[in-house]
Amino acid sequence: MLIVCFYHQDECSYSNANVVMKSKEDIMTSMNATLRRPSAYLPIAMSLVALALVLGYVAIFCVTHEADEGAAAHIWQLLMVLQVPIIAFFAIKYFPQQPRQALLVLALQIVAALAACAPVFFLKL
Numbered sequence: 001m002l003i004v005c006f007y008h009q010d011e012c013s014y015s016n017a018n019v020v021m022k023s024k025e026d027i028m029t030s031m032n033a034t035l036r037r038p039s040a041y042l043p044i045a046m047s048l049v050a051l052a053l054v055l056g057y058v059a060i061f062c063v064t065h066e067a068d069e070g071a072a073a074h075i076w077q078l079l080m081v082l083q084v085p086i087i088a089f090f091a092i093k094y095f096p097q098q099p100r101q102a103l104l105v106l107a108l109q110i111v112a113a114l115a116a117c118a119p120v121f122f123l124k125l
Contacts, residue, residue, distance in 0.1 A: 034101040039090040040109075043083040047112035050079040054119045063123050073125070076116075083113060 034040055057072045087109055095102040119125070 030098060031101045031104060034094065034098060034105055037094070039086055039093070040105045043086050043109045044112045046079045046083050047109070047116040050076050050116040051119070053079070054116070054125070058119065058123065063125065076120070080113065080116065083109070
């Protein structure tokens with residue numbers, strides 16, 4: 001009788017493992033679908049463009065502190081500020097529907113924005 005209980009317990013744990021694996025696969029599938037939405041990938045792309053803009057400006061002109069900000073600084077500011085309403089729209093629309101996937105996408109968006117802000121902060125531009 002004790003052997004039957006162990007066998008039954010192993011069978012249950014095996015089926016639970018399959019359920020867990022299926023739910024992880026479903027999460028990744030829905031995560032990919034969530035990342036394909038423009039309100040999900042557009043802020044990440046804008047942050048990457050802002051980062052490339054700052055790094056390109058520093059590579060070409062070095063770190064110079066001028067009285068007037070140049071066009072690159074204004075474009076960077078616009079790229080960073082315009083992300084806020086897009087991220088807010090994404091959070092309001094998709095967080096109630098898919099909280100786990102939306103939270104992961106929001107984390108990616110925040111990390112990308114911080115990466116774009118890091119050179120400006122550390123180089124005091």
